[in-house]
Each structure stands twice: as C-alpha cells, then as structure tokens.
Amino acid sequence: MAHRRKRTNAAPLFIAAPAAYAANVALGSAVAARVIDTRGFRWVHHAIYIATCVATVAAVSAAWWGRPKAESRRAAASLAPALVPLAAIPYLGTHTRRHPLVALAAAPFLVAGLVCSRIPFYRK
Numbered sequence: 001m002a003h004r005r006k007r008t009n010a011a012p013l014f015i016a017a018p019a020a021y022a023a024n025v026a027l028g029s030a031v032a033a034r035v036i037d038t039r040g041f042r043w044v045h046h047a048i049y050i051a052t053c054v055a056t057v058a059a060v061s062a063a064w065w066g067r068p069k070a071e072s073r074r075a076a077a078s079l080a081p082a083l084v085p086l087a088a089i090p091y092l093g094t095h096t097r098r099h100p101l102v103a104l105a106a107a108p109f110l111v112a113g114l115v116c117s118r119i120p121f122y123r124k
Helices: 009-032 042-067 071-090 096-105 106-120
Strands: none
Touching: 009 042, 009 071, 009 096, 009 106, 042 071, 071 096, 071 106
16 A cells, blocks of 8 residues: 655745745844944855745645645745745845845745745635
8 A cells, every 4th residue: 555645834934935035034134233243254145045945835735745735825926936035146246235135035924924824724
C-alpha cells in the first residue's frame, strides 16, 4: 500500500517571512539613521534579506502543500505580490532613495499574508 504524505502546517512560514522582513527593515533603518555602523559586518543585512526572500518563497509555495489548505492558498495569494519588490531590490541600486521605497513596497503584502494565514476560512 502506498504511503500518503501528511500535509504540513504552513502557518509558521507566514510568520517567519514578515519577521525576517521586520528585522531587515529595523537594521536598515538603524544604519540609515547612523545609529549602527555596519562597516565591519554588512553581510548581516544581506543575510537577513536572503532569509526574507527564502521564507517568502517558501510561504508562497505553501499554496500547493500547506495545511490548512484554504488558509494557505489565500495567504499565499496575498503574499505573492511581495516577491516583485523583493526581487527588484538588488537591481535598482542601494545607495539611492529608491532602495527603501522599493523595499517598503513589499510590506503591505507581507502583512496581508500574515493576517490571511491567521483568519480561519469557513465555507457555507
């Protein structure tokens, strides 16, 4: 008899993506305000950015494998547009005013994905 795979709960991914994003925004804002000097460890900002992108892609992929199915699909659909600004950030330059504006364009979608993953889906 074939072994059926059990669907995995995808809710932690919809928490991890905005949490990594918030940490990256906090670090980037602190550097921009000259509260923190990251000359010796600029890689931290890049590492958190990569973690944000990986968590976001994993959360969007939960539309296919996540449990509960309806909540995962709705949350993934809400989160998917955040991939566009996250993918554009490296190509638009980092030392201009455009960088924080493009980065902040992902915020509403990350919050929407988080909220949609927490609201139960009921069919009537």
